[in-house]
Amino acid sequence: MLRCVLLAACATLAYAIAEASEEQPTTPARIVTLYQGATDSAVALGITPIGVVDSWLEKPMYHYLRDALTNVEHVGLETQPNLEKIAWLAPDLVVASDFRHARVAPLLSAIATTVTAPNVFGFRTTLTMIANATGREAQASELLQRWDARVADFRQQIAAQMGNEWPQKVAVIRFKSDHVRIYTSGFAGSILDELGFEQPDTLQTQGWGMKLSSTENIPALDADVIFVLLEPDDAAIANNYRHWSSHPLWQQLSAVQNQRVYEAEPVSWMMGGGILAANAMLDELYSHYGLTQPLPRQACRALAATSVEQTTC
């Protein structure tokens, strides 16, 4: 819960910063975002889209984006956005992804100028793409510089803290009600890679990852550290997690024996897909490893936590 509040606070903050430093007249003002990462990035750049797609979890919109997106129209699902609704909204910019919307691209372009990212998880691409289309290049490069500085700081601190044990091999596991997925690439994978984590040997040849349906396959999950993504309101998923984690094979995993299994927030680790989610994921990593955050970020968190008026932070 606290995490949600923090996330929301930071989203609002990023919004406020971007809003305040806005000087040039905004070119396209009516923007529709058709995937999660685009919505996140638009908010990070201080844009309030006029239309967004439903979120995957915490429906209809992730808690961390809700404050910035009150009264914004929803245009259906990311996989099948309602074209007519989009047309009625008369946007002047549509942000889509080739990967999801290749089939509807001609229709989207007929509705409004459309920019597309090749996939839905490349948060840098999404951010720069939206920034370029809306004349917010300065804000985007500021956000990315801040991100790069945080990444550099994390890499330095964790290498110092872990010593010989660094780089760690990491597994990101998502529990579903009847199977388990392990992800190697995608949003979390690319960020962990950027932070210097390595992949377990068993997974290096596995493309996007694997689906495991039997507890027999638990040894494939072996890594120095495991991050587990659960869905908070789903009892079946919690049950499956209990079932797997009580299995003798699970107890033999080195991450389990060294008590390095952490539960992670699926929204920031997987669903959000934008720079705000990436920063939230990095926040989580800082706190899991007990590292101290560089000042500005920390100040923001401290202020938000004591619920001092957010705009001052």
Add this chain to the structure above:
Amino acid sequence: MTKSTVLLLSLLLAASAGLSLCLGSFPTPPLEVLGALTAPQNSDITFIIWELRLPRIALAILVGAALAMAGAILQSIVRNPLASPDVIGITSGAALAAVLFLALLSTHFSLHWLPFAAMLGALISALLVISLSWKNGINPSRLVLVGIGLAAATGAGTTLLIVISDDAAAMTAYVWLTGSLYAAQWKDVEGILPWLLVPVPICLAFARHADAMALGDSVAEGLGVPILRSRMILLACSVALAGAAVAFAGGLSFVGLIAPHLAARLVGRNMARLVPASALVGALIVLYADLLGRVAFLPKDLPAGIFVAGIGAPFFVYLLHRTRRQR
């Protein structure tokens, strides 16, 4: 009553298409729709009517008609009321090919090739069913049994592919398998049209042969029907129709099974009437299924496949009930 029934169904279809054209994210008054249709340059909803609603309605009608006709032809040549393109493996062959394309090839090829992949799948599985069930010609019950077996095998292949492909490709595949008319464009309508224009006249020309074969092979032979040739030609028509529908709208199941039955209850089993009536009934089912998908859960736009069975089944039960009481 049969001729007037077909006329009535046509009128109903036209009225339903008109209704569907007026409904969407926001209902549009019929006069405005008419304005956009007749004078597109003067209307601000031209894009919504001409590029979003109209092609989708047209494709729904064509796909529904194609599936229903494919089912009607198949049911008559194999003399089995449970036969339909989904049951004997044509649809599932197309589905396997489409999922194969989505999972393995979609990164290398444009999505425009998907209909071709599906079509190829339908054709290959039809050829497989025919060659595996061949024994001095085509025996209808062998055809059905082999078809069911092949459908199960290709279904397993499809499931396997979905399991091993990543989440996103799997999600696209699921939507495709459900059957959807989402984002239909005029080029889709143009793409499917030849696949109806060629088989339909052929199958109407062979309608009498089909009627004769419905009485049994020996009777048909006695009446001078070249059984094997007629059966092959009709089967080819059925495969082309079903393959085209699946290629452009995905795995809409149930229409090919239920529409011919509904039509038969209205006009009887005479092929020359059954085929047009089935086409109209199938078109109506898919049109309403898609309308529900478009407007029932706004702002979500849901695949028509979800609603096909929901619309077809109650009608079917009603008709069964009515004919039973008449007897």
